[in-house]
Amino acid sequence: MKETSGKSLAGVKEIAKRANVSIATVDRVIHNRTGVSAKTKEKIQQIIDELGYQPNVLAQRLALTTRGTIRLATLLPNISDETEFWRAPLDGIRRAELEIRQYGIHVEHYFFDQNNRQSFARQVARIKKYKPDGLLFTPVFPEESKQLIKDSATANIPCVLINSDLPGFDNSCYIGPDIFHSGYLSAQLVSYCVKGNKPVLIANIAREIDNNYAILDKEHGFRTYFSDHKLANPLISFNTTQTDYTAVKSKLSKLFKKHEDIAAIFVTNSRVSVVARCLEDLGKKKVLLLGHDFTSENVHSLERGLIDFLICEKPEEQGYRGITTLFQNLVFSKEIEKTYLMPIDIITRHNYRYYRN
Amino acid sequence: MKETSGKSLAGVKEIAKRANVSIATVDRVIHNRTGVSAKTKEKIQQIIDELGYQPNVLAQRLALTTRGTIRLATLLPNISDETEFWRAPLDGIRRAELEIRQYGIHVEHYFFDQNNRQSFARQVARIKKYKPDGLLFTPVFPEESKQLIKDSATANIPCVLINSDLPGFDNSCYIGPDIFHSGYLSAQLVSYCVKGNKPVLIANIAREIDNNYAILDKEHGFRTYFSDHKLANPLISFNTTQTDYTAVKSKLSKLFKKHEDIAAIFVTNSRVSVVARCLEDLGKKKVLLLGHDFTSENVHSLERGLIDFLICEKPEEQGYRGITTLFQNLVFSKEIEKTYLMPIDIITRHNYRYYRN
């Protein structure tokens, strides 16, 4: 007997014909709905298996068009010069929106001030009023975020976290990098490029550091590489909550006086272009500089040779995938993967042109 | 007046109603078909613009289901241990196939022996008999490939090239890396990691080298970086058409006797894991080793620390994108972009786990 060899052109109509039932009944079996006799169900299932039936996704979605709109909410930091990074995830979210609004998905955006816990809490309150069917956010403030996840679980609202995870908490879905290994990778690059045991600087430049899991874990990964490989380079932490150019420069300048031979600086977030400017002005162009994120300022410094490596984790795609994940779950009951780890990309001045966020 | 603010839920039906015509006429205007009076056309167009009408892609495709099948042909090297690289593009092609076969697209695969021009020509002849509606291939043999592109143009068959381009030839579409800059980037990595003016080896390991544009251009990019940056490292070309372990090892061994202090080896294709084994057996583990492609053997050597960097250009996505490009062109008359340059990814043992081809 000849194999149907993956042709599977057969649809519900064909199945119905073969089973001698109506397509409504076939539909019931396909979707495991109640109200079909065991016998009929079995017969239909057998034919489905035999035919290797694959639903036509197009038709499926089209038929669902009439269903009421599904409401999603996103909660991200607002975008300022200092937080330009957040433009990318938002772009991805918008791209997803355009693709799925045809299916009656509406996305409402909420923004908070990254340096202000209050503002986060305020937006959470607004979101709760909105009563979304799904939620995407980034857990900048651990306590508030944990509460939000719990409340979402209680309300039975699927929840996606992007960019950084909430460790020891698995009530939701995380889409973003393995932050520890991102730091670990940065250390590898430094160790490859720096010969000898010269000191290496780890620069944490953020208004909030102690609570910032993303920064702490990156530094931890970075340091772990050096200890794992028994490297003797002194690792100097440089923390500053004053993130403006002047403050960073004066602090750096002091550090350089103390440690003249600093060979490399790793900036644990996207503020690396500030350091680039400082190094240029301090005449320290030979210091290896690496940091995070494909912001326009960073790319500009990369282009000019002031930054050597940028580590990026496809923020645009994080946003895009976050929304489509919720969509698939809400519309097609597709199960949500617990974790989707993004690639950790290494960008230099010679491959950035081809990079896609 | 209130903005419709990108809602655009309106479809052909709504447009037809507002314009007082039938949906068939609206359809004609949307697709710029003939047989509509200038006046009607203008009126409809105005409403379309006003509403910011966006066609529902789902419905569009679904309605096209009945059209006869479209036949695509692919022509790629067959997959052996030595050419495992080609599995990835094929995987991508298969992934695309699964997605679009619902729209009546059929893909026929042809394979040739990378070391045998004859076999390429034979398959071209078979393809011509098949008379595909679209063609995807990789131009391993320049002369034959140019002829194939010309013939396709004559027959009005859209044509996509992947993995390497045919320079000075713009009758088709190229999806793949900027090879020159890929080599350039590799040189940057070497120059960052190698201190002093120690010699660097460029290893071309392939049955055919002189005609292999991908290899030649990569070496050219690599060398150009060193001259652009006035680096004094001696660059030694190491060409071998005997690609087996024993041959490579004995040749390498001789080279090392002549140049004991070789600091880095750049392998211009996926044969880098062979070199990795040689270095291990020759006790030359400290030499920086980089090369191309995410094959299982290469990844294994990367994991073990024998290879330092792998340069990859998303071969799976090249295949996938190649097929979907042809599909979009043939089904929706979407214009084909002349060139789509893939990212040039840098993979180390600490980020390969998160890489997606």
Added chain:
DNA sequence: CTGAAAGCGCTTACAG
């Protein structure tokens, strides 16, 4: 130059 109608493959009330 224009329109009424059937159909793409699925889902969903509704009736029985």
Added chain:
DNA sequence: CTGAAAGCGCTTACAG
């Protein structure tokens, strides 16, 4: 427990 029919938004003969 089961089926006939309408509808999702578009395209395509066909008739006029």
